[in-house]
Amino acid sequence: MTLIENNDHKAKSILNTLYPRTGNAWRIGITGPPGAGKSTLVEKLAMECVKHNLSVGIVCIDPTSPFSGGAILGDRVRMSSLFLDPKVFIRSMATRGSLGGIAKATKQMCDLLDAFKKDIIIIETIGVGQVELDVAGIAFTTIVVLVPEAGDSIQTMKAGLMEIADIFVVNKSDRDGADKMVMEIQSILEMKDFDRIPVVLKTIGTEGKGVTDLYKSILEHKDYLKVTNKIKQRMQSTIQTEITEIVQEHIDKQVWRNPKIKLALNRFIDNIINGRQTPYHAADKIYAIWKKLGRKI
Amino acid sequence: MKQKINKENNRINDATISGIPVKIIYVPDDIKDLNYDRDLGMPGQYPYTRGVRQTMYRGRLWTMRQFSGFGTAKDTNKRYKFLLAHGETGLSVAFDFPTLYGRDSDEEISAGEVGKCGVAISSLADMETLFDGIPMAEVSTSMTINGPASVIWAFYIAAAEKQGVKSKQLRGTIQNDILKEYIAQKSWLFPPKPSMRIITDIMEFAAQHVPQWNTISISGYHIREAGSTAVQELAFTLKDGLTYVEEGIKAGLDVDVFAPRLSYFFNSHLDFFEEIAKYRAARRIWAREMKNTYKAKKPESLLLRFHTQTAGCTLTAQQPENNIVRTAFQGLAAVLGGTQSLHTNSMDETWALPTEKAVLIALRTQQLIAYETGVANVIDPLGGSYYVESLTNKMEQEAYNYFKKIDKMGGMIKAIENGYPQREIANAAYNYQKQVEQKKRTFVGVNDFILADEKLEMPILKIDHRVSEEQNKRIQTLRKKRNNAQVAKVLKELKRVCQTKENVMYPILKAVKAYATLGEICAAMKEIFGVYKEPPMF
Amino acid sequence: MDKKLRILVAKPGLDGHDRGAKVVARALRDAGFEVIYTGLHQTPDMIVATAIQEDVNAVGLSILSGAHMTIFPNVMKLLKKKKAVDILLFGGGIIPDEDKKALYKLGVGKLFGPGTDTAEIVAYLKKYFKL
Numbered sequence: 001m002t003l004i005e006n007n008d009h010k011a012k013s014i015l016n017t018l019y020p021r022t023g024n025a026w027r028i029g030i031t032g033p034p035g036a037g038k039s040t041l042v043e044k045l046a047m048e049c050v051k052h053n054l055s056v057g058i059v060c061i062d063p064t065s066p067f068s069g070g071a072i073l074g075d076r077v078r079m080s081s082l083f084l085d086p087k088v089f090i091r092s093m094a095t096r097g098s099l100g101g102i103a104k105a106t107k108q109m110c111d112l113l114d115a116f117k118k119d120i121i122i123i124e125t126i127g128v129g130q131v132e133l134d135v136a137g138i139a140f141t142t143i144v145v146l147v148p149e150a151g152d153s154i155q156t157m158k159a160g161l162m163e164i165a166d167i168f169v170v171n172k173s174d175r176d177g178a179d180k181m182v183m184e185i186q187s188i189l190e191m192k193d194f195d196r197i198p199v200v201l202k203t204i205g206t207e208g209k210g211v212t213d214l215y216k217s218i219l220e221h222k223d224y225l226k227v228t229n230k231i232k233q234r235m236q237s238t239i240q241t242e243i244t245e246i247v248q249e250h251i252d253k254q255v256w257r258n259p260k261i262k263l264a265l266n267r268f269i270d271n272i273i274n275g276r277q278t279p280y281h282a283a284d285k286i287y288a289i290w291k292k293l294g295r296k297i
Numbered sequence: 298m299k300q301k302i303n304k305e306n307n308r309i310n311d312a313t314i315s316g317i318p319v320k321i322i323y324v325p326d327d328i329k330d331l332n333y334d335r336d337l338g339m340p341g342q343y344p345y346t347r348g349v350r351q352t353m354y355r356g357r358l359w360t361m362r363q364f365s366g367f368g369t370a371k372d373t374n375k376r377y378k379f380l381l382a383h384g385e386t387g388l389s390v391a392f393d394f395p396t397l398y399g400r401d402s403d404e405e406i407s408a409g410e411v412g413k414c415g416v417a418i419s420s421l422a423d424m425e426t427l428f429d430g431i432p433m434a435e436v437s438t439s440m441t442i443n444g445p446a447s448v449i450w451a452f453y454i455a456a457a458e459k460q461g462v463k464s465k466q467l468r469g470t471i472q473n474d475i476l477k478e479y480i481a482q483k484s485w486l487f488p489p490k491p492s493m494r495i496i497t498d499i500m501e502f503a504a505q506h507v508p509q510w511n512t513i514s515i516s517g518y519h520i521r522e523a524g525s526t527a528v529q530e531l532a533f534t535l536k537d538g539l540t541y542v543e544e545g546i547k548a549g550l551d552v553d554v555f556a557p558r559l560s561y562f563f564n565s566h567l568d569f570f571e572e573i574a575k576y577r578a579a580r581r582i583w584a585r586e587m588k589n590t591y592k593a594k595k596p597e598s599l600l601l602r603f604h605t606q607t608a609g610c611t612l613t614a615q616q617p618e619n620n621i622v623r624t625a626f627q628g629l630a631a632v633l634g635g636t637q638s639l640h641t642n643s644m645d646e647t648w649a650l651p652t653e654k655a656v657l658i659a660l661r662t663q664q665l666i667a668y669e670t671g672v673a674n675v676i677d678p679l680g681g682s683y684y685v686e687s688l689t690n691k692m693e694q695e696a697y698n699y700f701k702k703i704d705k706m707g708g709m710i711k712a713i714e715n716g717y718p719q720r721e722i723a724n725a726a727y728n729y730q731k732q733v734e735q736k737k738r739t740f741v742g743v744n745d746f747i748l749a750d751e752k753l754e755m756p757i758l759k760i761d762h763r764v765s766e767e768q769n770k771r772i773q774t775l776r777k778k779r780n781n782a783q784v785a786k787v788l789k790e791l792k793r794v795c796q797t798k799e800n801v802m803y804p805i806l807k808a809v810k811a812y813a814t815l816g817e818i819c820a821a822m823k824e825i826f827g828v829y830k831e832p833p834m835f
Numbered sequence: 836m837d838k839k840l841r842i843l844v845a846k847p848g849l850d851g852h853d854r855g856a857k858v859v860a861r862a863l864r865d866a867g868f869e870v871i872y873t874g875l876h877q878t879p880d881m882i883v884a885t886a887i888q889e890d891v892n893a894v895g896l897s898i899l900s901g902a903h904m905t906i907f908p909n910v911m912k913l914l915k916k917k918k919a920v921d922i923l924l925f926g927g928g929i930i931p932d933e934d935k936k937a938l939y940k941l942g943v944g945k946l947f948g949p950g951t952d953t954a955e956i957v958a959y960l961k962k963y964f965k966l
Binding site: 006083 | 838839841860861863864865866867868869870871872873874876877880881884885888889890
Binding site for chain 3: 394523
């Protein structure tokens with residue numbers, strides 16, 4: 001796993017060998033603002049899965065400090081009851097510069113857990129406040145966790161979050177405003193066009209209340225995707241994203257590591273600062289250089 | 298070789314250790330808005346800034362109470378008798394980690410920690426041994442216990458009963474401050490909601506049966522030890538206290554019935570005047586809030602009485618004898634700040650629990666302050682100092698700034714659940730560490746004035762394997778000897794009551810008297826109440 | 836390759852004094868390490884299970900309660916049992932010299948005393964892992 005995360009030269013061959021063994025696990029993404037109780041909910045959900053004799057892989061993601069490149073991965077603090085469970089495997093990851101709430105190698109980490117025959121994979125996003133939508137690109141069921149206090153901000157959050165959620169969870173629902181929150185989410189959802197209106201659930205993560213319902217809703221959503229064959233669409237788009245990213249990475253490497261392009265880039269930057277060129281013009285030129293080089297390769 | 302001369306470097310000298318900016322001199326203009334009657338008053342008069350008693354130390358000196366406990370109950374019993382024989386005037390029980398955490402000595406997770414940082418108390422039998430030959434009707438006892446406070450208190454009440462002492466005669470304190478456990482000390486058991494319920498049950502039980510007992514010692518000590526600033530200690534501790542008051546009122550108790558039994562526990566850290574200002578501000582804030590916000594009528598409800606312990610986190614492993622001097626300054630600050638009781642740390646406490654010699658020097662330090670320096674003769678001798686009054690005002694303002702932020706979050710319990718005070722403290726701790734590492738703060742013997750190749754020459758108290766072996770044997774004998782059918786019955790009854798609104802103290806006392814162990818009782822309660830998990834904070 | 840050193844910082848036993856562990860965790864992050872923090876009250880089993888799942892390079896334990904002669908040897912034993920001896924075990928706390936010597940003999944890495952500069956810990960790890 002570390003080799004994959006480090007993008008080691010052995011990574012590609014490992015993934016190539018293991019990829020045919022994937023396809024068994026159901027991938028669940030959990031996202032939401034900080035303090036929503038995601039980790040605790042993940043712990044309780046994993047316990048519920050284990051109760052149904054399913055094995056669970058958990059990938060939790062924390063932000064990398066942009067200043068030092070280091071990170072503190074602290075999600076495990078809330079999951080200590082799972083540490084000794086042989087059916088549960090937890091892996092913490094740092095974003096390492098990726099911005100959408102998950103780490104760059106998250107998808108690959110899920111593939112590995114899948115190949116190791118985990119039945120359920122839960123991905124917990126960092127939860128630092130900005131909209132973290134990327135998890136929906138790799139999960140089959142996406143759960144957005146909110147708390148009653150988030151009521152005021154729901155109007156601003158609905159952009160994006162409303163679209164990616166398959167299930168909404170209002171956690172810490174013993175607090176004031178939980179029912180109001182549920183109603184608000186439902187009323188916003190009703191105004192939108194959905195093939196399937198997302199379910200809105202109430203939970204109290206710390207007490208494990210509502211987690212059985214959450215588990216059932218995930219199974220229902222899984223059935224729904226399978227019956228309607230929408231799972232195929234999801235997988236198509238996931239795979240497409242992945243291939244795009246891999247190709248993108250190749251191209252980036254080729255382009256930016258090329259000495260000729262490096263040289264040209266520096267020259268263009270000077271030109272732009274001195275007002276002799278525009279960034280768009282420079283980009284066109286770099287593309288042209290690369291195309292010419294590409295023919296030779 | 299040429300001798301190097303120490304020169305001034307980039308040290309911070311324009312701020313207190315907590316970062317409050319200080320001027321080079323203070324003048325009348327700095328306290329021009331101070332109104333004597335409104336802001337200070339006479340000692341024993343509202344708002345009690347100058348002290349809670351009219352005569353203060355001329356009437357009665359502070360209680361010299363050394364926090365103490367190690368090994369088995371028998372070992373500690375011997376130490377208590379030693380301290381009382383040398384002029385200590387109250388007892389203070391330090392429990393080991395398993396006890397603080399509601400675990401029995403023979404549980405797996407207790408391995409290696411039995412009797413190490415305090416005394417191991419797993420059942421009523423241990424408590425009986427701990428106070429063997431000590432007249433419980435006469436001595437006042439403070440017990441640093443929080444998560445399992447209800448059970449340990451029941452041990453104490455039951456042990457006294459065996460001595461023929463009625464609960465109405467008992468005097469003392471249980472710390473029982475669960476909010477600061479979530480914030481700083483981390484020896485919690487249950488989540489906040491059931492914890493608050495147990496605390497109001499205790500307050501109610503005390504009002505009826507143990508009226509001279511202090512039911513909560515609202516503690517800033519551990520908040521400070523976790524790395525907070527003086528202002529954070531003041532603000533979070535008082536906010537905790539006011540939260541208990543709110544919960545008591547919500548539970549239907551009369552504020553003037555339980556508030557007089559609340560007391561405080563503060564740290565005394567390195568910055569001399571800042572500490573004194575902190576105690577003075579604390580008294581004033583408490584009196585004003587209790588009177589104006591919570592409408593307390595009895596004067597006793599407005600009094601902030603407090604115990605002080607010198608700051609363990611300021612002691613150094615290097616050149617440990619210097620700790621005697623540090624402790625003396627800190628003890629002096631507590632006395633000038635008007636403390637009701639005091640613990641002075643022993644010089645060897647970064648290494649281990651204190652030896653007899655070390656604890657005797659610590660006790661003697663208090664006696665020196667009390668009987669030789671003359672500082673106890675005049676009440677609040679720093680009152681009116683331009684600097685101290687100005688700093689007292691500043692501390693009060695800063696505390697209110699925190700109150701406002703916490704109120705905005707929906708109160709202290711919500712703030713704790715969101716990790717707010719925890720984060721503020723972790724930030725302060727990290728900043729302080731950086732200042733020490735960058736030598737902006739001098740720590741004598743640690744980052745400056747270091748002795749090269751220093752060897753520890755002090756004897757260290759060792760707790761050997763004998764302790765846990767003895768403890769395990771004791772518990773196992775107890776489990777065999779007692780009436781186990783009765784134990785099962787009382788534990789079942791306890792679980793039933795936990796699910797109702799009835800007072801949990803009654804079934805706990807029953808269970809204790811049947812010799813159910815601490816671990817068994819806490820496990821039964823955890824089954825109903827659940828356990829707490831901390832939010833991850835850095 | 837984007838290699839990062841991963842360090843598990845754990846607080847074993849019942850002692851709740853986590854100021855030191857947290858300060859060290861932060862300092863390691865600020866030095867560019869990825870720090871896995873598991874919170875309080877970890878048993879040796881939990882620590883080793885986490886170390887293996889997270890594939891860490893080193894485990895740092897903070898023990899202030901005097902239980903070091905029980906906990907360090909137990910963790911060491913479990914690491915060996917799980918064939919994870921490549922993981923460096925180091926720590927901090929109040930540990931008398933004679934105990935330190937005994938633990939070094941067991942193969943425990945450096946043990947830092949109270950008042951240690953966090954930079955010293957960072958430097959030790961960097962040197963150990965040849966960064």
